[in-house]
Amino acid sequence: MSRKKRALVVRGGWDGHQPVETTDSFLPFLGEHGYDVRVEDETRVYADAEYMAGVDVVVQTNTMNTIATDELWGLINAVRSGTGMAGWHGGIADSYRNSSDYLHLVGGQFVTHPAKAPRDELPGDGTDCFVRYTVDIVPDKADHPIVAGISDFELTTEQYWVLSDEYNDVLATTTIAAPDYHPWHRPVTCPAVWTRLWGQGRVFVSTPGHSLDVVDDPNVRTIIERGILWASR
Template identity: 80%
Template sequence: MTTSMTKHALVVRGGWTGHQPVETTDSFLPFLKEHGYDVRVEDETTVYTETEYMADVAVVVQTNTMNTIAGDELSGLVAAVANGTGLAGWHGGIADSYRNSSEYLQLIGGQFATHPAKAPRDELPDDGTDCFVRHTIDIVPERADHPIVAGISDFELTTEQYWVLSDAYNDVLATTTIAARDFDPWHRPITCPAIWTRQWGDGRIFVSTPGHDLGVLNDKNVRTIIERGILWASR
């Protein structure tokens, strides 16, 4: 339950530096401030144990890839969301954050499994773009009027395409279909959620799998979806 008139946004960032956690979250700070949020930025998850503060946070924006989280920190985050704090994020910063916690996986509703390479392993350039493939983000027709994706048509990106393990509790707003190529070990295309929301107690969760780096986040469609997702998740 919010206890003050000020809207508080908490940015939690860290983990694998290849996802540019500092640069990408910095790029959203002006947006948050323009929408009236008092913003706190943390490089550690210990903030999740600050029960009184977390009870007053309207939305957590998290990008914390391949990190770990202590039990009391995770309990604080889960309790805050269940009590109405929103949680929003993109790419591995939310869908591949705490591999040590099945409870976090249940909270988020999707876990990164892989991003297929663009060519057989022995043909890859090893230049940072090995898994940058051209693919489409398909808006789910039945959800096209959702405020996060309203007015946005299917669009293409050249970046990592996330294969995620997920469950049926997600409200999927967009999908992406991973091809089955001659050199792949899987035998048919796989359609995965690319953008989804989730209700947890009184809280809202928003996840966008596009968002590998600033280049992707500067795509007009991706930026618009994430900005809307943050506002939608906010209490």
């Protein structure tokens, strides 16, 4: 008799990314796909090597938080040994800023989300960086199981500018405009959805996912759900 699959949900950090609400919205999906789900509000579980060895996928949303060295290496070693890792937005691409080893694992670091207007014209109501932008599916990756059947789509939310490297398998991109009130001089195309192989494990990242309304977008939710399954052991 095969054992039941295990999913570990680790959430926390900045409340503005709604780590509880967004991860809760994926719990039924995990249950329907046969996962025994454990939810943690701290990263200490990553240091439990025996437990982590049996985790099939980590779903993390933990923005701007810190992590102890033994916890970080517990996570890295688990992924290298076959545990999958999946996440969205700042919960995976803006976690543990003090750790280059974490950045090396996930393959991308948030650096900004451009404002929608000059500073003196912004409303200051939490939507300053909500812009209308397009997520472009990479044509050569259109048959990848995470994005298959999904066409380019638009969102109005934070558009992530991420620093990344060519080891990522980029499935979708987004192009950041260069209005004259920003200091860069030309549009910049960044990864929006990517995967990364790390040892025996798989990593999945979606930069869309600022809040519950964004992950509820049908395209975003489909991509994240498929990404979790793809990353899983």
